[in-house]
Amino acid sequence: MLFNSFVFLGFLTVVLAVYWLLRDPRYQNVFLLAASLFFYGYGGPVFVLLLLLCAATAYAVGLIIADRPQYGTVALVVGSIVSLGILFVYKYFNFFIETVAARLGFIGIDVSTVTLRLALPIGISFFTFQAVGYMADVHRGKVRAERNPINLLLFISFFPQLVAGPIERADHLLQEFKRKRSISDADVGYGVYLIIQGYVKKIVIADNLKPIVDTLFSFEDLSAPLIIAGLLGFTFQIYGDFSGYTDIARGVAKLMGFDLLLNFRRPYWSSSPTEFWRRWHMTLSNWFRDYVYIALGGNRRGPTRVQVNIFLTMVLSGLWHGASANFVVWGAYHGVLLLGHRAWLTWRGKEASQLHGWARVPAVALTFGLTVYGWMLFRITEWSTITSYTTSLFTNWSFAALGVLALFSMLPYIVLSVFVDVAEAWSLSEQPHPKMRESWVLAPYLAALVLFVVALGSDSGGEFIYFKF
Amino acid sequence: MLRSKTIIILVSALVLVVAADLIMSGGAAADVTLTDRLAVAPVEDGVYILGNSMFKTGVDLQAMQSQIPERDVRFNYYDGHYTSLWYLIAKGALAPSSERPSLVVWGFRPAYALIPPFRQNRPNSTELFVFPDLAYERLTSDTVAKPLFDLQLLLDNWSGVYSQRENVHDAVLRMTERAGLETLDAIGQDTSPLRDRLIDGDRTIADEVVAAATGGEVELTEEQVVDGVGDFITGPATPFSEGFIPLTANAFQEAGINQLVVIWRPIIAASGETNPIEDEFVSDAIEYFESRGIPYVDLYHNDQIVPSMYGKGDHYNADGRALITNLLSERIRDMLSV
Numbered sequence: 001m002l003f004n005s006f007v008f009l010g011f012l013t014v015v016l017a018v019y020w021l022l023r024d025p026r027y028q029n030v031f032l033l034a035a036s037l038f039f040y041g042y043g044g045p046v047f048v049l050l051l052l053l054c055a056a057t058a059y060a061v062g063l064i065i066a067d068r069p070q071y072g073t074v075a076l077v078v079g080s081i082v083s084l085g086i087l088f089v090y091k092y093f094n095f096f097i098e099t100v101a102a103r104l105g106f107i108g109i110d111v112s113t114v115t116l117r118l119a120l121p122i123g124i125s126f127f128t129f130q131a132v133g134y135m136a137d138v139h140r141g142k143v144r145a146e147r148n149p150i151n152l153l154l155f156i157s158f159f160p161q162l163v164a165g166p167i168e169r170a171d172h173l174l175q176e177f178k179r180k181r182s183i184s185d186a187d188v189g190y191g192v193y194l195i196i197q198g199y200v201k202k203i204v205i206a207d208n209l210k211p212i213v214d215t216l217f218s219f220e221d222l223s224a225p226l227i228i229a230g231l232l233g234f235t236f237q238i239y240g241d242f243s244g245y246t247d248i249a250r251g252v253a254k255l256m257g258f259d260l261l262l263n264f265r266r267p268y269w270s271s272s273p274t275e276f277w278r279r280w281h282m283t284l285s286n287w288f289r290d291y292v293y294i295a296l297g298g299n300r301r302g303p304t305r306v307q308v309n310i311f312l313t314m315v316l317s318g319l320w321h322g323a324s325a326n327f328v329v330w331g332a333y334h335g336v337l338l339l340g341h342r343a344w345l346t347w348r349g350k351e352a353s354q355l356h357g358w359a360r361v362p363a364v365a366l367t368f369g370l371t372v373y374g375w376m377l378f379r380i381t382e383w384s385t386i387t388s389y390t391t392s393l394f395t396n397w398s399f400a401a402l403g404v405l406a407l408f409s410m411l412p413y414i415v416l417s418v419f420v421d422v423a424e425a426w427s428l429s430e431q432p433h434p435k436m437r438e439s440w441v442l443a444p445y446l447a448a449l450v451l452f453v454v455a456l457g458s459d460s461g462g463e464f465i466y467f468k469f
Numbered sequence: 470m471l472r473s474k475t476i477i478i479l480v481s482a483l484v485l486v487v488a489a490d491l492i493m494s495g496g497a498a499a500d501v502t503l504t505d506r507l508a509v510a511p512v513e514d515g516v517y518i519l520g521n522s523m524f525k526t527g528v529d530l531q532a533m534q535s536q537i538p539e540r541d542v543r544f545n546y547y548d549g550h551y552t553s554l555w556y557l558i559a560k561g562a563l564a565p566s567s568e569r570p571s572l573v574v575w576g577f578r579p580a581y582a583l584i585p586p587f588r589q590n591r592p593n594s595t596e597l598f599v600f601p602d603l604a605y606e607r608l609t610s611d612t613v614a615k616p617l618f619d620l621q622l623l624l625d626n627w628s629g630v631y632s633q634r635e636n637v638h639d640a641v642l643r644m645t646e647r648a649g650l651e652t653l654d655a656i657g658q659d660t661s662p663l664r665d666r667l668i669d670g671d672r673t674i675a676d677e678v679v680a681a682a683t684g685g686e687v688e689l690t691e692e693q694v695v696d697g698v699g700d701f702i703t704g705p706a707t708p709f710s711e712g713f714i715p716l717t718a719n720a721f722q723e724a725g726i727n728q729l730v731v732i733w734r735p736i737i738a739a740s741g742e743t744n745p746i747e748d749e750f751v752s753d754a755i756e757y758f759e760s761r762g763i764p765y766v767d768l769y770h771n772d773q774i775v776p777s778m779y780g781k782g783d784h785y786n787a788d789g790r791a792l793i794t795n796l797l798s799e800r801i802r803d804m805l806s807v
Contacts, residue, residue, distance in 0.1 A: 215679065405663065
């Protein structure tokens, strides 16, 4: 079920009405679990079984760690193999087999391969990671094993964040399910604000940028102005698409009295690659930091090992996005950027990262430019096209006028994206501005956003990009 | 009583939205007819092409206009999944129009027998659909699952802003095109060829990008895309007599509007293969048009159209477009005696 469908609006209305009629958190949780499974099974009921398997495994592993600590590590390993095994079979098996066969073929060994024809379950990377995170946290003693299966199932399957995050933590969302919940007028206001903002980002900004971006990137060869226009369009398309989903998810959860983790904090305002990853898909960055980077040794094993750990973590983070070489390259590219930034700080001293005011502008511009180029590695799956585009950026500056026109056709949505970010910064900042959510300016602003959605919202009903991850 | 500032702010926002919508509804509702809602208005004694991507890739409008300089040639384009619009436009917008074109050119692919005929999955997705028509309701009733509560239809009927969204999109697009051209002019670029094609012609920036990226080999985006996924409802074949085509032809006849129906040639026919269902569909169509004296152009059996004249799927490339434009222009000139 897509957030940007009328069906979802009907579903949400019914869920909110019943949820608040129930009042008792235990009944509310049972109802939310049923609603979440219905939400996930709406498009393909068979994948609900996978979700249940993943949650049941996490539940059982949690109990074994708590009750039979001597088997805790084994249970964690087995549980992780089951969860990540599901992910591997559905998402990476064919990629792995084909890559191995290609490498063997390269050295003259021909092997026949078997590939699986399996549809990729929506959101599989999100709920499996959430399950693995829970098991690891129980094993580390960070959270206690959850003995109520309803709570644990709900934690893995909570519908607002089930298919595209934010990736939640057991010490946060699971605890929210256990407490009696209340909702204030301010919560309602903020929830509505986030939902409306999310729809603007998705169906006004992302879905209107998509057709021109898709047209531009349907060619193997393009001139630099057209590539730049396409990349800028995609930069704001993917941000609108993904952060729009997160906003809606957080807004819906807020209307039920839950706080989901923040996932984006104006990432394109970052003044360094390090800052970018603290602002973009924050819950994934934190997951990889806590369960991969630290597991690899983190900062504890000397400078060379730190660099290797950073690079490996980013490569794996890239691979998380999709079973394709370009995602690995995208991850490696960002790994190199992070290492480059560390080297810069080592050379210039830590104070080089303390940029304020206008001093930030060149750093933000450079980080933005590097991020935009990185999106090419993310968006284009064919290596030959990536090479051709990169070469064109230095050698082919024809069709400049057309590139300007293509950019202008996307400009209203890019400007709107920046404007929404500025408004959000204002609304969330503590000082010196008043909080926008308590300001009278909010009324015309929200009205304007709603009118944008109604008048300029795309009819295409496009899927969210991150659903396929 | 409203309890908090937050709720008052939300209610105020809602009031502002409703007020804006009422203003738009008021402006839009005043004496606006379905004819006014046509994306391209008909002109008295002109040639009015009512078509989808088959016409867009099959007809070079500027070339046709130059071959028929005596008449104003206009093209009203909608995506293929809006094809049942032709019937609604014929009946609701062109028939009552005071501006009577000399000729309306419309057409169909025999694939509509299989897709099936004139079915689509967005029966109320444009304002032109919003009027009750029993025949239309009957023909779509078994193909379109009507939801219990159709919010889209409700908005189409009741929201001034929502019903104007296509116009708003179009206005934004035109505004950005012009702003881009002005900017290029300001920095000394010669934009006149682009201006001719985008502002005065019917091409889009996407068309220009496609042409630039393919070195002119492909001129239109539609040459690369066919049968937008999900836009057509598929189902069992339906006989010609039970679809929208005879209804549409009949609507023009009853309104006293001259028409020319184009039966497109799909690539499968150009490749020498036969499809019995499509053959029968075309055969029934020709029989129907001849029995009613309705002029038609049978491109389906035209062997001049060969596989090298296609882009993707049934859409034509520049060669196909040039040939078909000549064929249709010649026929139109004959019919109008110009």
